[in-house]
Amino acid sequence: MRYLFRPPASDGAGLLSLPWEQPLEEWDPAVLLEVPQRGISRHVVRFTAQSGRVYALKEIAEPLARHEYALLGQFEEEGLPAVSVLGICVDRPHGQDAILVTRYLEYSMSYRYLFSRPTGEHSADQLLDTLVVLLVRLHLAGVFWGDCSLSNTLFRLDAGTLAAYLVDAETVERHQRLTPGQRRYDVDLARERVGAELLDLQFGELLPPDIDPVDVADSLPPRYEALWEEVTREEVFARDEQRYRVAERLDRLNDLGFDVGEVELVTTADGAKLRVDTRVAEPGQNRRELFRLTGLEVQERQARRLLNDIRAFRAWLEQKTGGPVAETVASYRWLAEVYRPVVDAIPAELAGRLAPAEVFHEVLEHRWFLSEKAGRDVGTSKAARSYFETVLPRTPKEMTTPSAFVSGRD
Amino acid sequence: MASIEMRNIVKQYGDGFPAVNDVSLDIADGEFMILVGPSGCGKSTLLRMIVGLEDITSGDMVIGGKRVNDLAPRDRNLSMVFQNYALYPHMTVYENIAFPLRLSKTPDDEIRRRVTEASDVLELKDHLERKPANLSGGQRQRVAMGRAIVRQAEAFLFDEPLSNLDAKLRGQMRTEISRLQRRLGITTVYVTHDQTEAMTLGDRVCVLRKGKIQQVASPRELYEQPVNLFVAGFIGSPPMNFLPAAPEGNRLNTPFGTIELDERRAAKVAGHELLLVGIRPEYFEDASLVDEAKRPLGSIFRARVDVTEWLGDSQYAYIPYEAPEAIRNQLRDLSRELDAEELRTQAIVSIDATSRIREGREAEFWLDSRKVHVFDPQSGDNLTRDAEAGARLTQMAEEDRVEQVGEAQAGGHTVTGGGGGGASRAGAA
Numbered sequence: 001m002r003y004l005f006r007p008p009a010s011d012g013a014g015l016l017s018l019p020w021e022q023p024l025e026e027w028d029p030a031v032l033l034e035v036p037q038r039g040i041s042r043h044v045v046r047f048t049a050q051s052g053r054v055y056a057l058k059e060i061a062e063p064l065a066r067h068e069y070a071l072l073g074q075f076e077e078e079g080l081p082a083v084s085v086l087g088i089c090v091d092r093p094h095g096q097d098a099i100l101v102t103r104y105l106e107y108s109m110s111y112r113y114l115f116s117r118p119t120g121e122h123s124a125d126q127l128l129d130t131l132v133v134l135l136v137r138l139h140l141a142g143v144f145w146g147d148c149s150l151s152n153t154l155f156r157l158d159a160g161t162l163a164a165y166l167v168d169a170e171t172v173e174r175h176q177r178l179t180p181g182q183r184r185y186d187v188d189l190a191r192e193r194v195g196a197e198l199l200d201l202q203f204g205e206l207l208p209p210d211i212d213p214v215d216v217a218d219s220l221p222p223r224y225e226a227l228w229e230e231v232t233r234e235e236v237f238a239r240d241e242q243r244y245r246v247a248e249r250l251d252r253l254n255d256l257g258f259d260v261g262e263v264e265l266v267t268t269a270d271g272a273k274l275r276v277d278t279r280v281a282e283p284g285q286n287r288r289e290l291f292r293l294t295g296l297e298v299q300e301r302q303a304r305r306l307l308n309d310i311r312a313f314r315a316w317l318e319q320k321t322g323g324p325v326a327e328t329v330a331s332y333r334w335l336a337e338v339y340r341p342v343v344d345a346i347p348a349e350l351a352g353r354l355a356p357a358e359v360f361h362e363v364l365e366h367r368w369f370l371s372e373k374a375g376r377d378v379g380t381s382k383a384a385r386s387y388f389e390t391v392l393p394r395t396p397k398e399m400t401t402p403s404a405f406v407s408g409r410d
Numbered sequence: 411m412a413s414i415e416m417r418n419i420v421k422q423y424g425d426g427f428p429a430v431n432d433v434s435l436d437i438a439d440g441e442f443m444i445l446v447g448p449s450g451c452g453k454s455t456l457l458r459m460i461v462g463l464e465d466i467t468s469g470d471m472v473i474g475g476k477r478v479n480d481l482a483p484r485d486r487n488l489s490m491v492f493q494n495y496a497l498y499p500h501m502t503v504y505e506n507i508a509f510p511l512r513l514s515k516t517p518d519d520e521i522r523r524r525v526t527e528a529s530d531v532l533e534l535k536d537h538l539e540r541k542p543a544n545l546s547g548g549q550r551q552r553v554a555m556g557r558a559i560v561r562q563a564e565a566f567l568f569d570e571p572l573s574n575l576d577a578k579l580r581g582q583m584r585t586e587i588s589r590l591q592r593r594l595g596i597t598t599v600y601v602t603h604d605q606t607e608a609m610t611l612g613d614r615v616c617v618l619r620k621g622k623i624q625q626v627a628s629p630r631e632l633y634e635q636p637v638n639l640f641v642a643g644f645i646g647s648p649p650m651n652f653l654p655a656a657p658e659g660n661r662l663n664t665p666f667g668t669i670e671l672d673e674r675r676a677a678k679v680a681g682h683e684l685l686l687v688g689i690r691p692e693y694f695e696d697a698s699l700v701d702e703a704k705r706p707l708g709s710i711f712r713a714r715v716d717v718t719e720w721l722g723d724s725q726y727a728y729i730p731y732e733a734p735e736a737i738r739n740q741l742r743d744l745s746r747e748l749d750a751e752e753l754r755t756q757a758i759v760s761i762d763a764t765s766r767i768r769e770g771r772e773a774e775f776w777l778d779s780r781k782v783h784v785f786d787p788q789s790g791d792n793l794t795r796d797a798e799a800g801a802r803l804t805q806m807a808e809e810d811r812v813e814q815v816g817e818a819q820a821g822g823h824t825v826t827g828g829g830g831g832g833a834s835r836a837g838a839a
Contacts, residue, residue: 040496061574095576144463147494171494176424181462185483195513196498204500214513 005087006073012086014050015101020089023096024059033406035104036398040151040197041168047104049406054104055086062090064170065098071169072102079284080141081134082166083154105165106401107157107355111150111197113398116206122155122162124211125219128194130155132223133257134164135190136231140278144182146171149193157354159301159361183228191220231258231278238271246274257300259283293331294339298357305361310334342384350388352404353395363387411596412474412564413439414460419469421455421621429455431621433469440595440815442588444612446602447644448749452621457569457601462486474564489563491571495554497542504529504538507556521560528559531593548582555590565597572607584610593818603749605645609633613811614804617641619747627800628807634781635800639790642688642783644748648726651757652744654737655687655784662687662784665731666757667711669779675794679784685793686737686785691726691758693781696765697774708778716756718769727767729757729775740787 001020005012019027024044033047033054044059060068065088072085086101114122127150135148145152145166152168175182195217201207231253237245242265250260253276262277286303290296298306314330342363343356354362367383414437421430430452437443445453458464459471462483471478478486498506504525505512511521529535532552537545542553558566568587572580588611591598602608608615609629617624617632617640625637629645636642642650655662655669660676662669664687671679679685697710719726733741733755741755759775767773784794 040499042494042496064574149496151496179463179465181465181483185461185463188484192510192513193496196496196501196509199505199509199512200498200500203498203502203505206500214515217513 001089001093002091003087003089004069006085012050012055012101015048015055015086018048020099021093024057024099033402035402040200047402049402052403052406054106054402054406056083056102056104058100058102059097060100060170062098065090065100068100068169068172071172071174074174075143075166075169078141080143080166081137081164082169102167104402105154105156105167106403107358108154108165108401109156109399110154112201112206114155115198115201115208115211124216126162127155128216128220128223130162130164131190131194132220132227134166135186135224136227137258138166139178139183139186139228140231142175142177144173144175144178145186146173146189147193148186148190150197151193156299157358158299159305159358160365161301163299163301187221187224190224191217194220227256230256231276235274236268236271237274239267242272249274249276253278254283257283259285293328294335296335296339296357298355302355302357302361305364306339306357309338309364313338338380342380345384345388346392347388350392350395352400353392353397354399355401359387359392362391366391411439413437414443414565414597414599415470415472416456416460417470417472419456419459419471420467421452421459421464422467428621430459433618433621433623435616435623435626437597437599440597441811442591442598442600442611442613444600444602444608444615445618446605446608446615447618447624448747449603450620451618453601453603453618454569455621456618457567457599460486460565460599461488461490461567487561487564488567489558489561489565490567490569491555491558495550495557497545497550497553499541499543501542502539503534503542503545503553506542506553507534507560510557510561524560524562525556528556531559531590532556547579548586551579551583552586555586559594563596565599566591568598568600570602571600572602573604587611592814595815595819606647609645613807615645617644628804630807631800631803634803635795635797636688636783636792637795638792639686639688639744639785639787640747642785642792643744643750646690648691648758648760649748649750650688650690651759652686652688652741652785653731653757654733655685657682657685665733666713666729666775666777667709669709669777669782671779671784671794674796675784678793682786682793684734684737684787686740686787688783688785688792689757689777690781691760693778694757694759694761695776695778696761696767697776699762699765700776705776707780708776710774710776712772712774714772715767715769718767720763723763725761725763725765727759727761727773729759731755731757737787 003016018031024046027046031048033049035047035054041058046057048055048057069085069088072082075082076084083105084103086103088098088100090098092098111127114127115124131148131150131153134153135145138145147168147170152166154165154167155162156165195213198207198211198213198216202213207213235245235249246263246265250263253260259279260276261279264275264277266273266275283300286307287298287300290298290303290306293310296306310331313334314325314327317325317330317333339360342360346356346359363380363384366387367378367380370378370383370386416433416435419430419433420428422428433456445456447453455464459466460473462478462481466479473486473488498509501509507528508521508525511524525538529538532555534549534552534556537549542550545553572583575583584607600611612629614626614628615632616626619640625632625641632641632645636645639652643652653664653666655664657679660671660673662671662679662685669687713729713731715727716730717728719728738755761767783792785792
């Protein structure tokens with residue numbers, strides 16, 4: 001047998017002792033982890049934990065495993081929203097298929113879970129828009145998915161909104177750029193898969209009665225076309241509106257969650273023609289900035305929220321001390337005096353239901369809500385206590401990320 | 411259902427490389443056409459141009475009499491079969507087949523009619539109310555085919571559908587696909603790199619090399635009357651043996667002795683100095699086991715056997731031979747191009763399973779000289795190809811097809827088209 005692991009290899013070293021020579025279906029449940037939120041898969045998929053981290057194992061034909069391994073690696077380097085791949089095990093005895101190992105996307109949710117919730121905090125509209133953003137992002141990068149579906153997507157909360165990640169790259173083809181036919185085909189396929197997945201939930205009596213699978217599925221292609229048009233269209237405008245129109249377009253793209261790599265303005269007799277080169281990677285400016293200042297790794301919107309809190313904290317410090325406070329100092333003190341105390345105070349029985357940064361974001365929301373009601377600022381610690389007592393317990397237990405129940409187990 | 415006509419199709423990529431180079435191909439309504447060739451030959455690109463995934467640089471793609479170059483994939487109404495099908499656990503087999511129709515808001519009675527008919531053809535009738543979790547691997551694949559059937563597409567397209575299945579399921583599915591295609595009489599285009607799949611499935615096989623069509627013919631014509639060295643080497647397993655040959659009157663001098671040619675073939679090879687003679691493994695036999703009546707139809711030679719391989723019902727002997735360097739290089743290039751590993755200065759010879767010929771010894775072999783072909787090593791052309799005999803073989807295959815489709819459909823398993831389109835699925839002939 002042979003194992004190919006992407007660095008850091010130490011991550012996967014603990015996995016080597018698993019019974020790779022046996023069919024995945026026959027593995028001893030003791031080495032596996034039951035993960036409640038699962039999509040539909042054509043293959044045998046199992047989960048396992050090592051040193052507090054959770055991994056997904058998928059048994060597939062070797063050429064497909066190698067293909068997926070290479071692609072997921074590329075996606076990660078390019079910052080495309082996809083699960084992170086650890087490695088593959090090939091040349092297993094008796095001509096068995098290969099096993100692909102990916103890192104479990106912590107704090108992620110499947111569509112089955114999201115759509116089945118009685119009172120949707122996240123509407124079908126929102127979910128579909130999130131999926132469409134993912135598809136557009138992949139298409140911009142020349143990625144033909146070939147199997148875009150809700151099952152092959154995982155959703156993660158990012159400061160109250162959802163972000164989508166590609167989970168299955170088995171059928172993906174990478175091109176310089178996609179032809180309109182490839183994009184349309186991918187969208188048609190997505191429409192059909194989404195429709196079938198929702199019909200399936202309906203047959204299983206897991207779908208709220210107000211959601212019509214056919215209508216939801218039919219709304220996917222127009223949503224996609226609208227977003228694609230928005231991020232790729234060329235605009236022509238009069239020269240005197242140039243500044244204002246460029247800024248407007250960039251703002252709009254940022255609002256949609258896209259970064260702009262390059263702006264090209266061509267002046268013609270009719271005015272200026274604007275072409276924007278929309279970046280395919282997830283926007284990461286805030287994320288990188290927060291990491292630089294605090295070492296925290298969070299998602300983009302969460303980072304924006306946290307940075308805003310750091311700025312507010314710094315202003316408060318400066319006011320209190322009557323002099324300037326360096327950004328790094330303010331960030332360090334914020335981490336120690338504001339962020340950590342909140343995260344450390346998460347009651348053990350509620351740990352792992354939401355990512356720490358998402359908890360902090362919700363505490364800030366809760367603080368705003370309490371302060372509005374009280375007519376004064378109630379402060380973060382009080383808001384946190386109230387939040388842990390009244391709000392966080394409402395997040396269902398099944399949302400607990402698997403690594404939370406394995407940490408400390410091995 | 412529809413015919414598919416390609417006229418001078420070219421696919422050129424940004425760097426100017428022609429992945430498909432001036433391909434013209436007519437696929438008849440109801441025909442099973444295979445596109446085959448080694449990797450990089452353009453077969454998948456061609457299929458993608460039929461589907462609408464790749465833009466066509468120049469030429470016309472005509473489906474059912476309509477030019478579709480600028481139509482979106484969906485508007486071409488073709489069905490890519492079992493590409494990454496998913497089975498939905500809460501839905502019955504019936505619903506798993508029906509859902510494409512539900513999504514297009516087809517009336518319930520029409521859905522029932524089409525699903526019932528498709529499940530008859532697929533022999534899934536007794537499973538319709540079950541959940542897919544209880545189905546076997548083959549039955550799951552048939553559910554995927556059912557989805558394609560109920561859509562009433564103009565044609566079925568397959569892109570290496572079996573390449574990731576295990577050997578057993580692959581064999582099963584090959585049979586299923588072939589049976590299904592006959593019963594439905596639906597135009598089918600099937601891409602594969604596997605010549606065995608090509609030979610067993612297709613009515614006609616289109617062999618491609620570097621974006622160009624080499625030959626389009628029935629499997630038997632490809633096997634017996636290949637147009638050139640490439641096709642001769644690609645079709646057949648174990649592959650055809652190529653030996654250096656020097657013509658001398660009506661004879662060819664080869665490392666395996668002298669081979670006599672009939673006048674027609676002798677005339678065609680006259681004037682050449684160095685040639686390649688192509689001999690399929692089964693044209694050889696252990697000389698001691700050849701009928702007296704048959705013996706004069708071939709030639710006898712002695713050679714040392716390197717290895718024998720006994721397979722129970724058959725036996726192969728490997729006989730090394732000498733070849734000039736130019737020929738060796740050319741054979742090496744050919745095997746490289748065919749994705750084959752062996753260097754072909756070793757003949758693979760089929761002998762009777764009862765033969766006592768042993769490894770490391772000299773033995774006497776008989777060679778059926780009636781069926782050998784002679785190739786020009788420079789151009790690769792088959793100098794002795796009998797085009798008329800070849801055409802007869804393909805004509806016979808066409809007659810068989812029409813007859814089989816007729817029989818399958820008389821059996822009452824045909825899915826008839828419904829609705830306003832009124833397209834009949836029966837009219838294959």
